[in-house]
Amino acid sequence: MIRVLLADDQALVRGALAALLDLERDIEVVAQVGRGDEVVATVRHTSPDVCLLDIEMPGLDGIAVAAALREAGLPTRSLMVTTFGRPGYLRRAMDAGASGFVVKDTPADELAEAVRRVHAGLRVVDPTLATESLIGGPNPLTDRERDVLREALDGATVQRIAGRLYLSPGTVRNYLSSAIGKTGADTRVEAARAAEENGWL
Amino acid sequence: MIRVLLADDQALVRGALAALLDLERDIEVVAQVGRGDEVVATVRHTSPDVCLLDIEMPGLDGIAVAAALREAGLPTRSLMVTTFGRPGYLRRAMDAGASGFVVKDTPADELAEAVRRVHAGLRVVDPTLATESLIGGPNPLTDRERDVLREALDGATVQRIAGRLYLSPGTVRNYLSSAIGKTGADTRVEAARAAEENGWL
DNA sequence: TGGTGCCGGTGACAGGTGTCACCGGTGCGT
DNA sequence: ACGCACCGGTGACACCTGTCACCGGCACCA
Numbered sequence: 001m002i003r004v005l006l007a008d009d010q011a012l013v014r015g016a017l018a019a020l021l022d023l024e025r026d027i028e029v030v031a032q033v034g035r036g037d038e039v040v041a042t043v044r045h046t047s048p049d050v051c052l053l054d055i056e057m058p059g060l061d062g063i064a065v066a067a068a069l070r071e072a073g074l075p076t077r078s079l080m081v082t083t084f085g086r087p088g089y090l091r092r093a094m095d096a097g098a099s100g101f102v103v104k105d106t107p108a109d110e111l112a113e114a115v116r117r118v119h120a121g122l123r124v125v126d127p128t129l130a131t132e133s134l135i136g137g138p139n140p141l142t143d144r145e146r147d148v149l150r151e152a153l154d155g156a157t158v159q160r161i162a163g164r165l166y167l168s169p170g171t172v173r174n175y176l177s178s179a180i181g182k183t184g185a186d187t188r189v190e191a192a193r194a195a196e197e198n199g200w201l
Numbered sequence: 202m203i204r205v206l207l208a209d210d211q212a213l214v215r216g217a218l219a220a221l222l223d224l225e226r227d228i229e230v231v232a233q234v235g236r237g238d239e240v241v242a243t244v245r246h247t248s249p250d251v252c253l254l255d256i257e258m259p260g261l262d263g264i265a266v267a268a269a270l271r272e273a274g275l276p277t278r279s280l281m282v283t284t285f286g287r288p289g290y291l292r293r294a295m296d297a298g299a300s301g302f303v304v305k306d307t308p309a310d311e312l313a314e315a316v317r318r319v320h321a322g323l324r325v326v327d328p329t330l331a332t333e334s335l336i337g338g339p340n341p342l343t344d345r346e347r348d349v350l351r352e353a354l355d356g357a358t359v360q361r362i363a364g365r366l367y368l369s370p371g372t373v374r375n376y377l378s379s380a381i382g383k384t385g386a387d388t389r390v391e392a393a394r395a396a397e398e399n400g401w402l
Numbered sequence: 403t404g405g406t407g408c409c410g411g412t413g414a415c416a417g418g419t420g421t422c423a424c425c426g427g428t429g430c431g432t
Numbered sequence: 433a434c435g436c437a438c439c440g441g442t443g444a445c446a447c448c449t450g451t452c453a454c455c456g457g458c459a460c461c462a
Contacts, residue, residue, distance in 0.1 A: 155394060368440075377419085
């Protein structure tokens with residue numbers, strides 16, 4: 001029996017995935033959590049073989065959870081199951097020690113197989129995404145550029161960004177300008193969106 | 202047996218929901234589609250009692266699908282199952298003739314019950330959302346204001362918006378200014394985000 | 403030891419943005 | 433016939449943005 005932990009913030013999806021996996025004779029869902037920051041403790045209690053981790057979660061995102069699991073030296077493997085197939089996500093997930101990366105667009109009957117492969121110690125990666133990730137190259141943004149872009153995502157003014165980051169408005173504009181150049185965008189919001197699309201934030 | 206059609210663009214979620222509902226003795230998933238514009242034709246072929254419709258779908262969004270089903274006079278009920286609990290979504294879904302509205306945050310074991318209630322001719326509405334929808338009041342934006350806000354969502358410049366909408370830049374700025382005032386925002390992107398949050402777009 | 407890259411900042415400049423006042427036209431209710 | 437709201441537009445104004453040049457400082461590496 002492969003023991004599985006499910007982490008997804010949408011209860012309905014979580015329950016549905018549990019129903020799907022419980023249909024398999026060799027898979028058993030031993031725990032479900034709705035927040036990233038509850039995963040490590042739950043893993044200690046239930047010692048699952050594989051953790052299915054959504055990336056978008058409150059508390060702690062799935063990539064950080066994968067890193068925390070490896071950090072803690074727990075003998076469980078991470079399989080990312082996420083809505084957004086962003087190249088940067090894949091790269092960061094792999095860097096964080098995840099064993100697999102599956103998009104929620106994949107056919108339902110492939111999930112169980114992915115779980116088995118991960119459990120067997122293999123790596124499972126969405127092939128489309130893998131090539132995109134290679135073509136896209138690494139994240140070209142500096143830390144500060146990412147900071148200002150994150151704040152710019154919802155359309156904040158330079159003043160507000162400067163205030164939140166404790167920076168001079170001029171400095172913020174410089175980082176924004178640089179980020180706009182690197183992303184090939186025309187405005188800071190476009191740059192922020194582009195960066196988000198690529199999983200650079 | 203309650204015959205159910207599933208419409209969701211994420212194959213994994215679709216399959217998982219099917220697994221979940223098929224566990225119920227009185228429910229049968231008779232069709233699954235991944236695009237909104239395939240629903241009506243599939244309903245004609247499979248004549249389900251209840252359609253589970255995601256709102257965010259390619260081709261045709263779930264609300265438009267519900268409207269199309271009613272328009273076509275088909276004897277099937279619509280139950281919206283969506284990620285985002287935006288007050289405006291609920292209102293528009295009900296106006297479009299949906300019989301129920303469930304958020305993907307609800308516990309998995311309540312879904313089957315919601316399907317049964319809808320099948321029995323009852324209305325199923327997330328109570329939290331219902332009050333929010335009443336408090337929030339109706340959509341204050343005019344059609345044109347919504348148009349410019351939609352274009353402004355990704356950070357486009359006034360020129361680009363004007364070009365896409367075949368309007369004068371000055372007119373676009375007037376609509377944007379008006380929308381910014383109505384939403385209480387400081388920039389057009391903030392206004393667009395706020396409007397999106399409320400389901401006004 | 404100098405080169406390179408990132409951080410933080412300043413100043414200046416062209417052009418974009420948000421606001422306001424105001425115009426004519428249309429449709430709708432009273 | 434009138435008010436009213438929405439559409440589409442113009443012109444003007446203050447202010448914000450995006451770009452560029454340039455500064456000092458720090459860390460790292462050859």
